[in-house]
Amino acid sequence: MDDEPRNSSAAFERQSQSDCALLSQLTLILLFFQVAFTWPLWINSHDYPRISLLGMNFLIRPDLDIFWLIVMGCAGSGLIIENIFRLWGGFRQKNLGEHHSLSSVFHFLWMILCIALLFVMLTNQQRIQAWAWQILLYGICFSTFMPAETMIWIRRLTISIYFYSAVSKLDASFLQSHGQVLLDGTLKLLPFEIALSESLRTAIVCSFPLVELLIAILLCFRLTRRWGWRLSLVLHLGLILILGPFGLNHHVPVLIWNAFFLLQNSLLFAGGNFQSGENGEKNVSRSRSRELLGRIAMAIALMFPATEWFNLCDVWPGWGLYASRGAxxxxxxxxxxxxxxxxxxxxxxxxxxxxxxxxxxxxxxxxxxxxxxxxxxxxxxxxxxxxxxxxxxxxxxxxxxxxxxxxxxxxxxxxxxxxxxxxxxxxxxxxxxxxxxxxxxxxxxxxxx
Structure with missing residues (x-):
């Protein structure tokens, strides 16, 4: 009688570990691709002014950037190997105890990568790109939580990105500027020219943030989560077309980031198993203090973007993507x-x-x-x-x-x-x-x- 729930819990835990390892791998690939395409920003081979976040160069030294990049590269390479082992080797074992013993290595490497990424952000504010901020928050999840809870928190964070991005565009300035640019990029994809009245253009531009808001709402509930996932795929495929070479011809990192959302959303929301991670992992030995710090950090990460409405949080950490209201x-x-x-x-x-x-x-x-x-x-x-x-x-x-x-x-x-x-x-x-x-x-x- 007790074997069935035990087997179900073990299967859920194995699936959570597999999904977490795959998402970790996708996140590292995103990091390496984005840094590669914007490499002058990270190795200081440019003449654009560098503005540190705190100004304490005696403590956070810009000349250590290369050191922190090497640390990021070593930690990331170790994580790629660890993820491959988890995906192709670790799950062939029936006994998950050995696999749990490797969690400390996974957590440690992600913690080191997060520290290095944070330091290079502090030495130059321009490195706080939206995708880099997202990777830093994901890294906090990977380094503090067990797999099932990691996936839960990253789902919440993803929903918050859609929500805050939508709210940041619900204003007159978006209707007048960036929204019109996105609409022009959409019309450019059509094989024929079409003349739209000003009222119709405004209505179409209004639909852009409303779609994001609808995605956030649909992803919040178990019964509508699949529809939210499908709508998010449509959104990001549309953005890749609008921002790609046949539309507005934006830079490659923007397209890579949207492609990442296609893959990660399919991993996070396409499946039907969203039970709490506590059942499958309650017997796993882990640091309660580390887990508590992770929950506090992620709770702040979920709420802090709301302060951008009062000009406190910066635009990108507040997920003001393509918003135009800022100074x-x-x-x-x-x-x-x-x-x-x-x-x-x-x-x-x-x-x-x-x-x-x-x-x-x-x-x-x-x-x-x-x-x-x-x-x-x-x-x-x-x-x-x-x-x-x-x-x-x-x-x-x-x-x-x-x-x-x-x-x-x-x-x-x-x-x-x-x-x-x-x-x-x-x-x-x-x-x-x-x-x-x-x-x-x-x-x-x-x-x-």
């Missing part, structure tokens, strides 16, 4: 002073009708050219980049800095601040909570002292 920064440099800038920077300066005597430096195009990655879309970071340009290239007071605050959710209106002298801009930058001083600028100040 904007523009930097204009007098055309006579462009000769002070390197050629690689000048080619990203453009004349505008708003400031005919100046040229606007496109900070995002410059970022893509230098690092193969987008600039961190945070006003703090972009202000620091603009300040670094002025300080490093001796532009002094021959510039115009325009700061457009967070857009009103219902009207899209923004408050603007215009600054045209260095001391005022430095005081403005000091008003942010986190660091706005570039690594080069700090070095220059230390030499001056």
């Amino acid at each position: 904007k920064v523009q930097i204009y440099i007098e055309r006579d002073d462009l000769k002070k800038l390197p050629t690689d920077v000048v080619q990203h300066c453009f004349r505008t009708a708003a400031n005919p005597d100046h040229a606007r430096l496109d900070l995002f195009r410059w970022s893509f050219a230098e690092t193969n990655a987008p600039a961190y879309p945070e006003d703090r970071f972009l202000t620091a980049v603009a300040l670094a340009v002025i300080q490093n290239y001796g532009v002094k007071d021959r510039f115009v800095f325009i700061y457009s605050g967070t857009a009103n959710r219902w009207t899209g209106d923004r408050e603007e601040v215009e600054i045209s002298d260095l001391k005022t801009l430095q005081r403005f930058a000091e008003g942010f909570w986190l660091n706005t001083q570039s690594v080069k600028a700090e070095a220059a100040e230390n030499l001056a002292d």
Whole structure:
């Protein structure tokens, strides 16, 4: 009588271990591919200003980046071997006790990888790419929980990504800007031209975040989870087409990230077995304190993005994907002073009708050219980049800095601040909570002292 539930529990545990190992492998593949495509960002082989998150270079040293990357590579390679063993070797055993003894190795390697990834993020805010932040949170799950509970928490995190991404787009600014761009990319895929009225365009753009919100709701409940999974596949396949070479022709890492969601969602939500992990793993020896810390960290990770609505959490850690409500920064440099800038920077300066005597430096195009990655879309970071340009290239007071605050959710209106002298801009930058001083600028100040 007792054999049937015991066998069911063992089968569930084996399936959880297999799914967890496969998801771990997919996460590592995502990490290696994304770092490979954006390699200048990670090895500092670029001239784009580097802005540490805390500014404590005496404690978190940028010159140790290569060391932490080597640590990431070694830990990741060890995990790939461990995952392969789990997938192809470990589950042929009837006795799971030996396999549980290997959990400590799996947890330890993921913990080391998370520490290394966190340090390279701290030394340069631009490395807090949305996909990198997701991998860091997954790593916390892999390093603190047993397989079944790992899958439960990653499901919750995935649902939260869809929810927060949807809410971040439910505003007037998305309807007026990024939403229109996505719609144009969609229309570009059609074999014929179609003219849409303004009201119809607005209605279609409104459907984009509503689909994400519907996916989040469907994935929350057991009876509707399969439908949420199917709708998520449609969403990401559509995004790959819209953002791909036949649409908006975005960079490869964006397409890789959407492909990852296709695979991970099929692993997380396509199956029908979503029972709690406690039954299958209650007899496993494990660190309760480690598990408790993991639960606290993940509970914070699930709730903290909501503070982005009050301008506390950054856009990407708050899953504001393609959101356009955040504050904007523009930097204009007098055309006579462009000769002070390197050629690689000048080619990203453009004349505008708003400031005919100046040229606007496109900070995002410059970022893509230098690092193969987008600039961190945070006003703090972009202000620091603009300040670094002025300080490093001796532009002094021959510039115009325009700061457009967070857009009103219902009207899209923004408050603007215009600054045209260095001391005022430095005081403005000091008003942010986190660091706005570039690594080069700090070095220059230390030499001056």
